Amino acid sequence: RTAITGVSVIVSVASLFYAYKTSSRLTDLAPPKNGVEELIGNTPMVLLPSLSKFTGCKIYAKLELANPAGSAKDRVALNIVRTAETQGLLTRGHRDVVFEGTSGSTGISIATICNALGYQSHISLPDDTSPEKLALLECLGAHVKKVKPASIVDPDQYVNAAKKACKLLNEEGHGNKGIFADQFENEANWTIHYQNTGPEIYQQLGGRINAFIAGCGTGGTIGGVSRYLKERLGDSVHTILADPQGSGFYNRINYGVMYDHVEKEGSRRRHQVDTIVEGIGLNRITRNFKCCEEYIDSSIRVTDEQAIKMAKYLCVNDGLFIGSSTAVNAVAAVRVAQEMPAGSTLVLIACDSGSRHLSKFWKEASAVRNDIQLCDIV
Numbered sequence: 001r002t003a004i005t006g007v008s009v010i011v012s013v014a015s016l017f018y019a020y021k022t023s024s025r026l027t028d029l030a031p032p033k034n035g036v037e038e039l040i041g042n043t044p045m046v047l048l049p050s051l052s053k054f055t056g057c058k059i060y061a062k063l064e065l066a067n068p069a070g071s072a073k074d075r076v077a078l079n080i081v082r083t084a085e086t087q088g089l090l091t092r093g094h095r096d097v098v099f100e101g102t103s104g105s106t107g108i109s110i111a112t113i114c115n116a117l118g119y120q121s122h123i124s125l126p127d128d129t130s131p132e133k134l135a136l137l138e139c140l141g142a143h144v145k146k147v148k149p150a151s152i153v154d155p156d157q158y159v160n161a162a163k164k165a166c167k168l169l170n171e172e173g174h175g176n177k178g179i180f181a182d183q184f185e186n187e188a189n190w191t192i193h194y195q196n197t198g199p200e201i202y203q204q205l206g207g208r209i210n211a212f213i214a215g216c217g218t219g220g221t222i223g224g225v226s227r228y229l230k231e232r233l234g235d236s237v238h239t240i241l242a243d244p245q246g247s248g249f250y251n252r253i254n255y256g257v258m259y260d261h262v263e264k265e266g267s268r269r270r271h272q273v274d275t276i277v278e279g280i281g282l283n284r285i286t287r288n289f290k291c292c293e294e295y296i297d298s299s300i301r302v303t304d305e306q307a308i309k310m311a312k313y314l315c316v317n318d319g320l321f322i323g324s325s326t327a328v329n330a331v332a333a334v335r336v337a338q339e340m341p342a343g344s345t346l347v348l349i350a351c352d353s354g355s356r357h358l359s360k361f362w363k364e365a366s367a368v369r370n371d372i373q374l375c376d377i378v
């Protein structure tokens with residue numbers, strides 16, 4: 001009987017402790033939001049235990065994939081819309097139109113935000129865009145215009161097509177206004193990462209950050225965050241651009257020259273046609289990149305094969321199902337950590353989830369063996 005009483009005392013104490021732990025977690029809950037707009041940003045930060053153990057450093061991921069439309073582009077789309085509203089170029093509830101040329105996450109963020117705020121979205125994209133992205137845009141009610149893949153210097157290229165469609169709407173004056181979102185050149189992009197993403201990262205890690213790692217598509221994320229962190233922490237933080245194969249940023253950052261192979265200025269990055277990683281890498285200098293280039297210290301090149309293996313590794317070992325650009329960042333983070341003093345703190349951007357990349361990237365990644373080792377990746 002004494003033994004039974006002892007056990008029940010232990011069980012009661014354990015359940016009280018569990019109740020205490022659970023309730024203390026419940027007090028961390030955020031109050032209700034007034035709409036999807038308010039769900040954007042304040043994304044979680046998570047330690048990547050397997051990479052941290054391997055390197056002896058603390059490697060964190062800023063989970064931008066937790067934004068309501070699934071990527072860091074929610075912040076950018078919302079800031080582009082808000083900036084246009086303050087300039088009187090869009091009016092909420094008037095069914096005004098946001099135009100963009102994009103085959104990536106930006107279209108999905110724009111379509112979502114337009115739905116939430118009473119606008120329409122018009123997305124031009126190349127007709128070889130992956131079927132899941134196309135289906136998603138159509139589900140979201142975006143007006144989708146498919147065009148032939150072409151160089152940016154071609155007037156019918158998808159970015160130019162969006163710009164032209166916007167101009168036409170405004171000239172014809174049907175009662176709706178239109179804006180061209182222009183994520184590559186519009187400075188509402190890097191500024192929101194400078195104003196929000198950077199400060200969030202700084203606060204979440206108590207200012208103890210030795211390295212920041214991100215890829216570069218428009219340059220908004222790496223530029224805005226690096227600029228903020230450098231201004232706060234100076235040279236005690238290293239800012240590193242993780243660049244996929246076929247992209248020119250690696251040579252631009254490390255050696256000051258953009259073009260390292262066959263492509264001429266303005267052409268599409270080859271990987272958008274031939275390779276697996278999506279959303280990052282380019283061979284032209286955009287305004288968002290240029291505004292913050294001086295705050296980026298160095299670049300690391302990552303192959304598709306390394307990214308594919310890393311995605312599988314993180315999925316199997318840490319339970320994190322990531323997209324291709326996040327995998328590129330994770331490979332670069334491990335390489336950086338291996339060169340840093342033990343105990344250093346690194347943070348990488350987890351831009352989107354694996355579910356956006358099922359038909360291409362994850363088709364390859366799912367074939368990688370479950371027992372893959374980090375030393376076989378980096």
Ligand code: PMP
Binds near residue numbers: 104106217279326351
């Ligand atoms: N990852 C993914 C999946 C993206 O779609 C993008 C944007 N194209 C990026 C990373 C890069 O972000 P940024 O445009 O801010 O450089």
